[in-house]
Amino acid sequence: SPRARRLPDLHVLPPLLHQTGSFGALWQRLGAEGDPLPPAGRHAALAAVPHGAKTFLAGAIATGGGAEAPQRLCWVARDAEIGDRVAEELQAWLGDPEAVAVLEPRTALAYERSEMVRDETAARVAALAAWHSGRARVLVASVQALLQHTLDPEEIPAQPRRLRVGARVHQDELLRELLALGYDPVTEVAGRGEFARRGGLVDVFPSAAPLPIRIEMFGDEIDSMRVFDPADQRSLRPIEEVALLPASEFLVPSGGPAELRVRVARLPGRGSAALPERLVADLARFEEGVHAGTGALGARSGHVHDIASAARALDTGDAAEVWAAVLCPATGLDHIPAGALLVLDEPGEIADAADFLWRQAEERRAELVAAGDLPKEWPEAYLPPRTWKSRLLRGRTLELTWESEAARPTGGGTAMGDLFGWREPALPPARTGRLAETVRAWTADGDRVVLASDQALRLADLLHEQGLPTGVTDRLSEVPAPGTRTLIGRSLNGGFAGGPDGLVLVTDRELFGSVRVRRPKALRRVVPRDVLERLVRGDLVVHIDHGIARYEQMLRRGIDGQERDYLELSFAGTDKIYLPVEQINRISRYSGGEDPALSKLGGADWLRTKQRVKRAVTDLAKELLEIYAARAAAPGFAYPEDTPWQQELEASFPYEETLDQLRATAEMKIDMEAGRPMDRLVVGDVGYGKTEVALRGVFKAIQGGKQVAIL
Numbered sequence: 160s161p162r163a164r165r166l167p168d169l170h171v172l173p174p175l176l177h178q179t180g181s182f183g184a185l186w187q188r189l190g191a192e193g194d195p196l197p198p199a200g201r202h203a204a205l206a207a208v209p210h211g212a213k214t215f216l217a218g219a220i221a222t223g224g225g226a227e228a229p230q231r232l233c234w235v236a237r238d239a240e241i242g243d244r245v246a247e248e249l250q251a252w253l254g255d256p257e258a259v260a261v262l263e264p265r266t267a268l269a270y271e272r273s274e275m276v277r278d279e280t281a282a283r284v285a286a287l288a289a290w291h292s293g294r295a296r297v298l299v300a301s302v303q304a305l306l307q308h309t310l311d312p313e314e315i316p317a318q319p320r321r322l323r324v325g326a327r328v329h330q331d332e333l334l335r336e337l338l339a340l341g342y343d344p345v346t347e348v349a350g351r352g353e354f355a356r357r358g359g360l361v362d363v364f365p366s367a368a369p370l371p372i373r374i375e376m377f378g379d380e381i382d383s384m385r386v387f388d389p390a391d392q393r394s395l396r397p398i399e400e401v402a403l404l405p406a407s408e409f410l411v412p413s414g415g416p417a418e419l420r421v422r423v424a425r426l427p428g429r430g431s432a433a434l435p436e437r438l439v440a441d442l443a444r445f446e447e448g449v450h451a452g453t454g455a456l457g458a459r460s461g462h463v464h465d466i467a468s469a470a471r472a473l474d475t476g477d478a479a480e481v482w483a484a485v486l487c488p489a490t491g492l493d494h495i496p497a498g499a500l501l502v503l504d505e506p507g508e509i510a511d512a513a514d515f516l517w518r519q520a521e522e523r524r525a526e527l528v529a530a531g532d533l534p535k536e537w538p539e540a541y542l543p544p545r546t547w548k549s550r551l552l553r554g555r556t557l558e559l560t561w562e563s564e565a566a567r568p569t570g571g572g573t574a575m576g577d578l579f580g581w582r583e584p585a586l587p588p589a590r591t592g593r594l595a596e597t598v599r600a601w602t603a604d605g606d607r608v609v610l611a612s613d614q615a616l617r618l619a620d621l622l623h624e625q626g627l628p629t630g631v632t633d634r635l636s637e638v639p640a641p642g643t644r645t646l647i648g649r650s651l652n653g654g655f656a657g658g659p660d661g662l663v664l665v666t667d668r669e670l671f672g673s674v675r676v677r678r679p680k681a682l683r684r685v686v687p688r689d690v691l692e693r694l695v696r697g698d699l700v701v702h703i704d705h706g707i708a709r710y711e712q713m714l715r716r717g718i719d720g721q722e723r724d725y726l727e728l729s730f731a732g733t734d735k736i737y738l739p740v741e742q743i744n745r746i747s748r749y750s751g752g753e754d755p756a757l758s759k760l761g762g763a764d765w766l767r768t769k770q771r772v773k774r775a776v777t778d779l780a781k782e783l784l785e786i787y788a789a790r791a792a793a794p795g796f797a798y799p800e801d802t803p804w805q806q807e808l809e810a811s812f813p814y815e816e817t818l819d820q821l822r823a824t825a826e827m828k829i830d831m832e833a834g835r836p837m838d839r840l841v842v843g844d845v846g847y848g849k850t851e852v853a854l855r856g857v858f859k860a861i862q863g864g865k866q867v868a869i870l
Contacts, residue, residue: 166247167611167647168634170254173218175607175638175660181579182219182659188575189555192230192498196555204506204558204574211653211664212581213559214245217502218252220557221296232500234299237508239263244652245504246299251651253296254634260286260295262491264303265480269520269540270527272477277343280408281351283309285367287494288404291315298495302512305491306541308483310408312494320403322374322381329379333361341406341472346743349389352406352472362387366404370395409473409486416446422485428536435532441478484538492542492550501551506558517544582657584665591670594618595625598644606656606663607639611647613667613675614810619646620803650674675815694726699749702738705730706758706765707749713740734760790836797834798863808858812851820848827856831863 176182188203190196208216223229234249236242242261250256262283267273283304289295291312320336322328334356338344342354342363348371354363364371368386373394375383384401385394412418419442423429434442473486495501503509520540527533564574587593601608612618615631622629629646639645641661650667652674667674694700698710708728716725716737725737728746738745749755758765816824823841830837843849857867 165633165649166256167251167649167651168254169251169609169647170218170222171635171638172609172662173215173222173252175662176216176219176658177223179579179659185557185575185578186220189500189557192496192500192555194498196497196553198553200551200553201555202558203556204560205576205578206560206562206564206574207577207581208559208561208579209581209583209653209655210561211248211651211666212579212655212658213502213504214248214252214651215655215662215664216559216579217297218249220500220502221249221253221258229296230500231293231296231496232298232502233305233495234297234502234504235305235509236299236301236504237512239301239304241504242299242301242304246297248651249297249299251649257289257294259297259299260289262286262290262298262300262304264301264307267480268523269480269516270523270533271480273480274477275409275475275479277352277407278350281366281406283408284315284405287312287491288315288319288367290494291317292319300491302509303516303541305495306513306516306547308408308487308490308540309494310405310410310487311489314405314410315494316404321400322384322403323400324381324384326381327379328381330356330359330361330376333374336403337361337363339471340403341410343406343472346740347389347392363401363403364389365401366406367402372398372401407472409475409479409483410471411445411473412486419445419485426534426536426538429534432534434534437532438481438534441476441482444476444478445473480540481533483540490542492547495554497554499555501554501556503551503556503558505560507560513544513547516541579658581655584654584656584663584669586665586669591618591621594670595622595627598622598627601656601663602642602644605641606661607641608644608663608665609639609647610644610665610670611650611654611667612670613648613650613815614671614807615646615648616803617807617810618670622646673813675813699755700728700746701749702728702736702746702758704745705736705760706768707755708736708746708757711735729757731757731759736760787838790838793836795833795835795837796863796865798831798859798865800832801828801859802862805855805859805862809855814848814851816851817848819843820852823852824855827852828859831856831859 185203185205188201190201194201205216217232217234220230221232234242234245236245242263246259246261249259253259263279263286265279265283266276286295286298287309290298320340322333334344334354337354342352345353345355348355348362348364351364351366351368353371354361356362359376361374361376362371363374370386371389373385373387374381375385384398386396386398387394412422414421423434423442433439475482475486479486524533524537524540528535528537564576586597598608598610610618610629619629619631627644629644631646631648633648635645635647651664652666652668654664654666654669656663694710696711700708700710702708708730711727711729713724713726714737724740726740726743726746728736728738730736827837827839827841830839841849841852853869857869860867
């Protein structure tokens, strides 16, 4: 199956810096993580550092120096996009993807009323947990991610709850644990931070997992655990162990919902005036969700609520960013120990980004106060500027800039200037045409030359043609000897040369003028729960047994204290049914013509309609079978396998392929090389790369000597 190219493993290269005097001087200035800090902290500022050398230096610091222990550091980037690129490079320099955690910001703006994205908040918890556990030595975060409020460090367990095959645990106890960790009970697991019970099965989507887990119980024992695809619910592979972390940053306080009112009452300057109506409604919703226990969600999961199993996931609705400072007094910066090194990537840009966030938040806050939607004493949406700057002043900071002169370091002192002497690699105008000549010159000077390119095979051919044969690898197991060359099969974001360690790194940026854009990891819900979460009063739905109906509301009904949640559906006349939420899969949204007539309960019209459709589908299936049987028997043109030109074209696209694109491209090429007529439809949303897939097929057809028409 197709897969993305692996990150290179370059962990043997950063230690080259450890024996240099420049690194020793920097280490002496910053001190080690466990060293006592003076009141003004420890600070260093370097100038003229190429962007590629910044992460190389951070990798050297993270791996320690000589007898010094490895250091933990937090890389602060201007925005999340830069942070993603930095994290990828650091993973390559450390040779371990799990050694780097990325704290993404929540995408909602300060005080913005928008539905919280559970996958975002779960991923933030997972990143903080990896950092707290020590598994991740480096935390990469944007300014916004550190300024935003989040759960208290004490809410991150030092040892997360681990489930293992063969372990004994009662299913009800497991469900209570999931609720206590903030997982939402649902009918069908679709996104991180959710769980569902189905008889002896418990499906759960852990915060730090890429896919959900299906736990099969045999009595009080975990009989098996399997990773499954939430799109089709099919099992993919067995696993032996899974770790359960808190599922959300927004958890019910330990004192219960009443503690939220206490926190509001204790706000500085808070008098006896009533809260604005919108905030009162928010509080009521918070309390209602907790007092109802698992409420409607519990009914969907089949879990019976009791007072000991109250869900801790707070139903924030659209109020998460308005209430963030009250619900979560801590911020991302509170998770960084005082002794951990803060690497400030372009401190001027970081300061500008922070100022913009504070200014934007203050403008929005002033609008809400003026409109009467927020009291004047309401806490700030972000960590205040004074606290942010004070924290930097008292800590350990390393400021890195590509500019020729560094500003005065945080906390005063003198800048260390161009300490390492790095420069961007200088290539002749012909670049690739004279590449071998340039490499020979570097190696003649005793430099270790590392070429990192997404078009490594093309470069290998060029070097071979120029009399310098070079193999391609993606992992360095030992330090290259001075005066040697190495070709890596994936580009980093920028190169450097001239340092005291004699390393020359050349990337696609220097070779071809650009680097392929890595698409950021999607944090969206894996499967949208369209019907359940987006139905509003008046929407038309189709019930598989009864026909077209109008959705009215969700309500609780029952007798003898056995309440359940139902969807109220209206049919023609005064007919109504109450559909248990467990049977939500019996309905779907209506997507036909405008203003259809509602179906009549008990009538024969809907039955006749289904019978007509069934006959039509049968006729269509028969026709399609005949067509595809004829297609399978018809001879087609078998296109040849990919040529080097095909590989070069595909490597030249500005965006790196997603896994879905790789799979679609591979399946398309299999069809084209099969020798039978191809009939394939590539489906994807706007901007998801369908055209890039099509152009690969177009070029393959041209390489096979055929013409192509694009309509």
